[in-house]
Amino acid sequence: MLKDITLGQYYPEDSPVHKLDPRTKLVITFIYIIIIFFVRYYTGYLFILAFLLYTIYLSKIPIKYVIKGLRPLLFIIILTFILNIFFTSGDTVIFKVWRIVVTKEGLRQATFMALRLIFLVSGTSVMTLTTSPIALTDGIELLLKPLKVIKFPAHELAMMMTIALRFIPTLLEETDKIMKAQKARGADFESGNLLQRAKSLVPLLVPLFISAFRRADELAMAMEARCYRGGQGRTRMKILTVEGRDYLAYAVTMLMVTAILLNSYL
Amino acid sequence: MPVKIEQLTHTYMKGSPFEATAIRDINLEIDDGEFIGLIGHTGSGKSTLIQHLNGLLLPTSGSLYVNDIKIDKDSKKLNALRQQVGLVFQYPEHQLFEETVYQDIAFGPKNLGLSEEEIDKRVQESATLVGLDLNELNDRSPFELSGGQRRRTAIAGVLAMEPKILVLDEPTAGLDPMGRDEIFSQIKDLHRKKNITIILVSHSMEDIAKLVGRIIVMNKGTVELTGKPGEIFAHADRLKEMGLGVPQVTGLMQALKVKGMDVPDDIYTLEQAKAVLTKILRGTGHA
Numbered sequence: 001m002l003k004d005i006t007l008g009q010y011y012p013e014d015s016p017v018h019k020l021d022p023r024t025k026l027v028i029t030f031i032y033i034i035i036i037f038f039v040r041y042y043t044g045y046l047f048i049l050a051f052l053l054y055t056i057y058l059s060k061i062p063i064k065y066v067i068k069g070l071r072p073l074l075f076i077i078i079l080t081f082i083l084n085i086f087f088t089s090g091d092t093v094i095f096k097v098w099r100i101v102v103t104k105e106g107l108r109q110a111t112f113m114a115l116r117l118i119f120l121v122s123g124t125s126v127m128t129l130t131t132s133p134i135a136l137t138d139g140i141e142l143l144l145k146p147l148k149v150i151k152f153p154a155h156e157l158a159m160m161m162t163i164a165l166r167f168i169p170t171l172l173e174e175t176d177k178i179m180k181a182q183k184a185r186g187a188d189f190e191s192g193n194l195l196q197r198a199k200s201l202v203p204l205l206v207p208l209f210i211s212a213f214r215r216a217d218e219l220a221m222a223m224e225a226r227c228y229r230g231g232q233g234r235t236r237m238k239i240l241t242v243e244g245r246d247y248l249a250y251a252v253t254m255l256m257v258t259a260i261l262l263n264s265y266l
Numbered sequence: 267m268p269v270k271i272e273q274l275t276h277t278y279m280k281g282s283p284f285e286a287t288a289i290r291d292i293n294l295e296i297d298d299g300e301f302i303g304l305i306g307h308t309g310s311g312k313s314t315l316i317q318h319l320n321g322l323l324l325p326t327s328g329s330l331y332v333n334d335i336k337i338d339k340d341s342k343k344l345n346a347l348r349q350q351v352g353l354v355f356q357y358p359e360h361q362l363f364e365e366t367v368y369q370d371i372a373f374g375p376k377n378l379g380l381s382e383e384e385i386d387k388r389v390q391e392s393a394t395l396v397g398l399d400l401n402e403l404n405d406r407s408p409f410e411l412s413g414g415q416r417r418r419t420a421i422a423g424v425l426a427m428e429p430k431i432l433v434l435d436e437p438t439a440g441l442d443p444m445g446r447d448e449i450f451s452q453i454k455d456l457h458r459k460k461n462i463t464i465i466l467v468s469h470s471m472e473d474i475a476k477l478v479g480r481i482i483v484m485n486k487g488t489v490e491l492t493g494k495p496g497e498i499f500a501h502a503d504r505l506k507e508m509g510l511g512v513p514q515v516t517g518l519m520q521a522l523k524v525k526g527m528d529v530p531d532d533i534y535t536l537e538q539a540k541a542v543l544t545k546i547l548r549g550t551g552h553a
Contacts, residue, residue: 174360178360181361182361184322185361185427186349186378203373207362
């Protein structure tokens with residue numbers, strides 16, 4: 001039940017996209033997000049769509065899987081769509097009910113925004129689907145390293161993220177287990193009004209917090225026992241290297257960026 | 267028929283790339299008042315099977331009946347069932363949450379909507395059954411107790427539901443030998459006094475051999491063997507193939523048999539072994 005969330009869950013596969021350096025994927029995702037905001041006409045989205053579909057095709061991830069990941073955000077996408085229809089002013093009125101006016105400009109703006117959201121979410125989820133959490137945090141750490149000059153704790157941040165990600169499945173499993181144990185004692189998590197439901201969560205949350213603290217304590221102890229002292233002088237087992245395919249990926253991205261800029265501002 | 271399992275199959279995460287069938291076509295019958303030992307290697311489907319008994323998992327196909335309550339893939343309203351079947355998970359002390367020992371044991375009966383007096387009666391009774399001294403521990407927080415006491419509090423919390431069938435998943439994992447013996451002797455007492463059906467999941471062949479009346483062996487999601495302890499342990503080779511062993515005494519007797527001594531291979535307690543061996547030794551002594 002809790003395990004059904006696909007958004008951002010790593011999908012193991014042997015593909016050129018999976019093999020890209022995580023830094024490359026992070027940078028390209030960053031460029032991708034920015035360039036989406038530069039699109040001014042629908043034709044610009046064609047380039048985004050082509051780029052996205054090509055990446056998904058290369059990554060061997062079933063496209064159904066990416067679309068399924070959009071489902072939790074459906075509500076936000078629809079809400080954005082509706083708000084934009086009603087709150088965009090324009091001249092070409094399509095129809096008018098009482099004081100609600102729907103204009104052609106409003107409709108266009110709404111579709112445009114909804115598409116923007118869909119592209120943003122599916123693009124970023126393709127990155128997390130093809131990059132294992134550990135590779136991702138490694139990439140973030142290396143990208144943030146130059147900020148050390150201004151005392152930015154890049155290593156600590158990356159370590160925290162790694163640990164947090166590492167414990168998500170563990171805690172989900174734990175939640176599932178405690179929930180079952182309490183259900184076996186007749187606890188009811190599904191019915192009642194809002195207050196009753198909130199109250200019924202106590203038997204779940206208390207043991208969960210206790211076990212989270214216990215695990216944190218044990219982990220800290222285990223790290224200390226193995227002489228963990230932060231990032232100073234720490235070497236890595238897998239050294240990230242930028243290879244030919246990374247340059248190729250940058251080239252394709254630049255192609256898309258140029259196409260969109262030309263399409264939007266020329 | 268108290269528990270009847272028919273063609274039970276359970277598949278986790280059906281229709282996703284992570285699909286996995288944990289148990290397949292299980293058929294079993296368990297009588298009232300039986301003491302069953304359920305053994306199997308890690309991943310053999312034991313936990314999946316026992317979670318079906320009180321409807322925490324619903325079958326993907328097939329069905330089971332517990333005291334005439336039918337459970338299949340569309341079952342709803344399982345409270346009546348959960349009252350009949352008590353399930354003690356591994357490390358049950360991880361489910362404790364209340365402020366006092368008393369309140370934690372009372373959580374189950376409270377959910378059943380019983381009266382104050384009835385709840386109090388049940389808490390006292392189940393605390394006594396597991397050997398907790400409520401006079402001393404009543405208002406203590408469960409989190410300041412020792413490991414063994416915490417586990418017994420959690421087991422009392424399940425017993426307070428007064429189940430007709432009690433399922434215990436590795437109830438002694440992580441306890442010291444003394445704590446283990448205590449828990450086992452209390453389970454044995456419980457079975458004798460209240461005559462409820464007990465299903466004990468364990469890895470330890472010695473413990474199972476000492477306690478249960480019938481053993482069910484699971485392997486790779488199916489029931490491989492069932493029978494009395496003696497019958498099961500006579501299949502030492504098959505058990506070994508499944509990554510399981512036999513009690514040390516049984517192993518010894520089987521080794522003696524291979525060496526040419528005339529001993530049965532279905533012995534599983536020290537007493538039996540002693541009787542057989544003294545007979546043989548005296549016999550040769552006189553001859």
